[in-house]
Amino acid sequence: MTGDMAIGEKALLLDSKKRRYLIDLAEGGEFHSHAGFVSHNDIIGQREGVVVKSTKGSEYIALRPTLEDFVVEMPRGAQVIYPKDLATICMLADIGPGVRVFETGIGSGALSMTMLRYGAEIVGYEVREDFANRARKNVQSFLGADAFDRYQVEIADSYAGINPEHGPFDRVVLDLPEPWQVVPHAEGVLRAGGILLAYTPSITQAVRVRESLKGKWIDARTIEVLHRGWHIEGQAVRPDHRMVAHTGFLSVGRFLGRN
Structure with a gap:
């Protein structure tokens, strides 16, 4: 998206300590914090990178949020998959425009919106209606209503099966406690050469x-993604004291077909 920031858009506010705040721009709206408040009207109609001041003099830089920003800051009902794993999932599962994906364990929609951003067409199963509704809202909030042309969420239990009328699929992506229970069902809807990927918190x-x-x-394999930032200040260079280490394991394999 280009041009000036407008009513109805999301904005990301960065303060001097690199703290991040996600807001929905509204006419007459206000962002409140310990540092006073910022009027949304000071941001609406301005270019990205504008510096705005709170009523107590604190400065914020206003930008449009990236997908990474939104995933980390968005409303959630379930634990989300973090950006380091989301990007790797899309690479391992070879997600791209027109790829048909069966996703189960929708949660708050972080993985859904990432795959949609890559151009995928998704049919998702979620047993909890509140999670499904949260995922739909998050997808619409970041990608817009047009994303629903490629996003269908069903209140259904994938442990019980996958409706063959929803298939066939090029990819199956699983994020639920016992993904191995879904593998036999996936074999009924996944095309030959297709990819199955499961995200699991534990090695067992x-x-x-x-x-x-x-x-x-x-070609089955399992990987773990470790993300370490670096502190660079002039010639003083060192790894950050903290890193995003274990979050989950990604297991992937290719289907040879039913015959």
Whole structure:
């Protein structure tokens, strides 16, 4: 999106300590914090990068949020998959324009909106209606209503099966406690050469997934993504004291077909 920031858009406010605040711009709206408040009208109609002051003199830089910003700051009902894993999932599962994806365990929609941003067409199953509604709202909030042309969420239990009328699919992406239970159902809707990927918090879950990817599956592997930032200040260079280490395991395999 280009041009000046407008009513109805999201804005990201960065303060001097690099703290980030996500707001929805509204005529006459106000952002309140310990440093006073900032009028939305000071941002609306301005270019990205404008510096605005609060009533107590604190300065904020206003920008449009990136997908990473939104995923980290968005409203959530369930624990989200973090950006370091989202990007890797889309690479391992080869997500791209026109790819049909079956996703189960929608949660707050972080993975959905990432795959939609890559151009995928998604049918998602979620057992909790409140999570499904939150995911839809988050997708619409960041990507707009047009995203629903490629995003269908069903209140359904993938452990019980996958409706064949929703298939066939090029990819199956699983984010739920026992993804190995869905593998036999995935075999009924996934095309030959298709990819299945499961996100699991624990290695014991990953082992169960790998055990289920036998016979009709090939090229199975499991990885973990560790994300470490670096502190660079002039010639003073060192790794950050904190890093985003373990969040989950990504297990992936390719389907050889039902014959």
